[in-house]
Amino acid sequence: MAEVKLSHIKKSYGDVEIVKDFDLDIRDKEFMVFVGPSGCGKSTTLRMIAGLEDITGGDLLIGGRRVNNVSPKDRDIAMVFQNYALYPHMTVYENMAFSLKLRHLAKGEIQKKVGEAARVLQLESLLGRKPKELSGGQRQRVAMGRALVRNPSVFLLDEPLSNLDAKLRVSMRTEIARLHQRLQTTMIYVTHDQTEAMTLGDRIVVMNDGIIQQCGTPMELYQHPVNQFVAGFIGNPPMNFFSVELMENEGRLFASSESILIEVPQQQADILRAAGEKEIVFGIRPEAIHDAAMLLSENIDIAARGTVEVVELLGAETLLHVRCGRELIVASMPSGKSYHPGDTIELVFTTDRMHAFRKADGRSLLYGKLGGAA
Amino acid sequence: MQFKTSTKKHLAVHAALILGAVTMLVPFLWMVITSLKTLAESTMVPPTLWPETLQWSNYADVWNSLPFAAFYANTFGMILFRVIGSVFFSATAAYAFARIEFPGRNVLFGLVLVTMMIPGQLFLIPQYEIVARLGAVDSLFALVLPGIVSAFGTFLLRQFFLGIPKELEEAAVLDGCSRWQIFWHVMLPLTRSGLIALSIFTALFAWKDLMWPLIVNTSLDKMPLASGLASLQGQYSTNFPQLMAGSMIAIWPMLILFVLFQKQFIQGVAGTGSKN
Numbered sequence: 208m209a210e211v212k213l214s215h216i217k218k219s220y221g222d223v224e225i226v227k228d229f230d231l232d233i234r235d236k237e238f239m240v241f242v243g244p245s246g247c248g249k250s251t252t253l254r255m256i257a258g259l260e261d262i263t264g265g266d267l268l269i270g271g272r273r274v275n276n277v278s279p280k281d282r283d284i285a286m287v288f289q290n291y292a293l294y295p296h297m298t299v300y301e302n303m304a305f306s307l308k309l310r311h312l313a314k315g316e317i318q319k320k321v322g323e324a325a326r327v328l329q330l331e332s333l334l335g336r337k338p339k340e341l342s343g344g345q346r347q348r349v350a351m352g353r354a355l356v357r358n359p360s361v362f363l364l365d366e367p368l369s370n371l372d373a374k375l376r377v378s379m380r381t382e383i384a385r386l387h388q389r390l391q392t393t394m395i396y397v398t399h400d401q402t403e404a405m406t407l408g409d410r411i412v413v414m415n416d417g418i419i420q421q422c423g424t425p426m427e428l429y430q431h432p433v434n435q436f437v438a439g440f441i442g443n444p445p446m447n448f449f450s451v452e453l454m455e456n457e458g459r460l461f462a463s464s465e466s467i468l469i470e471v472p473q474q475q476a477d478i479l480r481a482a483g484e485k486e487i488v489f490g491i492r493p494e495a496i497h498d499a500a501m502l503l504s505e506n507i508d509i510a511a512r513g514t515v516e517v518v519e520l521l522g523a524e525t526l527l528h529v530r531c532g533r534e535l536i537v538a539s540m541p542s543g544k545s546y547h548p549g550d551t552i553e554l555v556f557t558t559d560r561m562h563a564f565r566k567a568d569g570r571s572l573l574y575g576k577l578g579g580a581a
Numbered sequence: 582m583q584f585k586t587s588t589k590k591h592l593a594v595h596a597a598l599i600l601g602a603v604t605m606l607v608p609f610l611w612m613v614i615t616s617l618k619t620l621a622e623s624t625m626v627p628p629t630l631w632p633e634t635l636q637w638s639n640y641a642d643v644w645n646s647l648p649f650a651a652f653y654a655n656t657f658g659m660i661l662f663r664v665i666g667s668v669f670f671s672a673t674a675a676y677a678f679a680r681i682e683f684p685g686r687n688v689l690f691g692l693v694l695v696t697m698m699i700p701g702q703l704f705l706i707p708q709y710e711i712v713a714r715l716g717a718v719d720s721l722f723a724l725v726l727p728g729i730v731s732a733f734g735t736f737l738l739r740q741f742f743l744g745i746p747k748e749l750e751e752a753a754v755l756d757g758c759s760r761w762q763i764f765w766h767v768m769l770p771l772t773r774s775g776l777i778a779l780s781i782f783t784a785l786f787a788w789k790d791l792m793w794p795l796i797v798n799t800s801l802d803k804m805p806l807a808s809g810l811a812s813l814q815g816q817y818s819t820n821f822p823q824l825m826a827g828s829m830i831a832i833w834p835m836l837i838l839f840v841l842f843q844k845q846f847i848q849g850v851a852g853t854g855s856k857n
Contacts, residue, residue: 259755280756305756306755309756310757353756
């Protein structure tokens with residue numbers, strides 16, 4: 208039993224409120240990811256769960272027990288830090304065994320537990336080394352091992368991959384996912400990298416300004432963002448946003464700006480009409496934008512015409528930055544056709560996958576109103 | 582052209598360093614030479630550069646005329662207890678000033694720093710008063726007591742503690758360490774070079790402490806080396822060769838210590854200025 212329940216958690220430093228009314232239930236064995244920009248309060252929340260920060264208000268329950276005033280060592284948690292926080296004067300073995308020694312475990316048992324963790328993390332040959340003799344990836348594994356030997360109910364990971372290079376980050380990401388599957392322990396993972404969040408999390412909490420913006424599975428967040436912030440934060444490359452006016456014409460609803468004209472599909476149009484907004488922020492993901500010249504159908508509506516400014520070849524896909532008047536649209540095209548800066552292009556939008564946000568506060572006008580939304 | 586400028590710069594630096602080294606070495610060599618002269622030769626004008634005959638007997642004479650065994654014992658005792666005391670108290674105080682939030686922390690640390698800025702002579706009378714009221718005048722305890730706390734040591738070690746990442750402490754908290762265990766198992770081992778530097782400084786200051794032992798102790802057999810040697814200096818006349826021979830006898834433990842811990846000594850000096 209290791210659910211973590213954060214009930215109206217608050218954190219303030221003087222008059223400055225860092226975390227505001229954080230309410231979340233993390234299920235047993237769940238991999239929960241807190242994601243958000245720097246300073247959004249995600250690490251502070253994690254540190255409150257760890258007991259490294261006092262909780263200003265609300266209740267924190269781990270395994271059904273209120274732990275607001277319980278010392279970190281008695282919360283049955285282990286934490287992996289961003290800079291690993293390995294004790295430099297101790298060997299890998301001593302680092303991993305340290306917490307067990309403090310708990311006065313028998314030497315044989317310590318050896319067994321450290322040996323087991325070292326085997327899982329492929330650290331057996333490194334046990335006699337000091338941290339300074341290890342590479343970044345090895346240090347990261349030792350930090351994981353140190354947490355692992357304690358067999359905690361909850362793992363807390365604070366941006367554990369931030370200090371690694373891009374390639375190693377990908378392989379360690381896989382290792383962490385594998386470890387979670389193997390251990391079946393509740394994990395709470397903090398990152399500012401939405402790719403890590405999407406690939407690792409059973410559920411993701413997107414935070415901004417100390418507030419939970421949205422909590423859901425990666426696909427829920429991707430397909431049904433609750434507001435413009437989540438829509439822009441989740442997904443790489445990010446969603447395109449345009450300020451558009453809504454216009455009725457012969458019973459059909461159009462969204463238009465200086466350089467874009469889109470017919471809103473019937474289901475979305477009904478919702479937008481009911482919302483009564485005249486101006487909205489229209490959102491569309493790069494992969495929902497197509498090159499008209501590549502489509503076989505003749506009955507297509509051109510949403511925008513523009514000039515290719517930048518071409519980014521990514522192998523499986525090509526990212527086009529297309530200038531359409533004042534708008535810069537990023538479109539993801541399948542590789543095959545070659546594009547060059549200066550090419551003119553006609554763009555077609557898969558409008559079924561459109562998003563619409565209220566201009567005043569960025570809230571989604573379609574969230575929860577279309578089939579499949581959370 | 583650039584090579585020439587660089588060579589000139591190197592030559593200038595080396596010349597300055599050689600001049601500094603010679604300036605430091607000459608008094609030492611003069612002490613060695615004087616310790617091997619006769620009394621007459623040592624006061625001769627103009628002075629002789631090298632003794633006519635080497636007077637090794639100066640060493641035997643000074644050894645027999647003063648209780649060197651007691652001097653050594655007192656000096657080593659004083660050094661040992663002062664080092665233990667100053668390392669313990671400085672480390673605990675420095676850790677508190679560096680890592681524990683408590684009301685008035687900065688003001689108190691400021692007061693510690695202020696004591697470093699006041700001339701040490703000003704403390705002599707109050708310190709003597711304290712020792713006298715404890716009934717400890719003319720004892721090893723009197724030699725040790727004022728040296729067991731060190732504002733300099735607190736300042737030095739605080740710099741070392743500040744340089745240790747906070748996450749290490751937090752990791753130790755999660756591992757189950759109490760405050761004392763964090764200090765003992767994590768923080769103290771990581772300030773090893775600072776502790777060695779402080780030990781060397783404390784030992785050095787204790788070894789060359791002249792005034793305090795002369796004030797607080799009166800019996801010759803309760804004196805450490807530096808103060809004991811001062812008894813060779815008369816009001817009207819001084820036997821310089823014997824004084825220098827005595828100094829030579831007194832100096833070798835410190836020389837060995839310096840040679841052994843040269844790296845830590847320099848690191849300690851650098852650490853006081855360069856760290857946060």
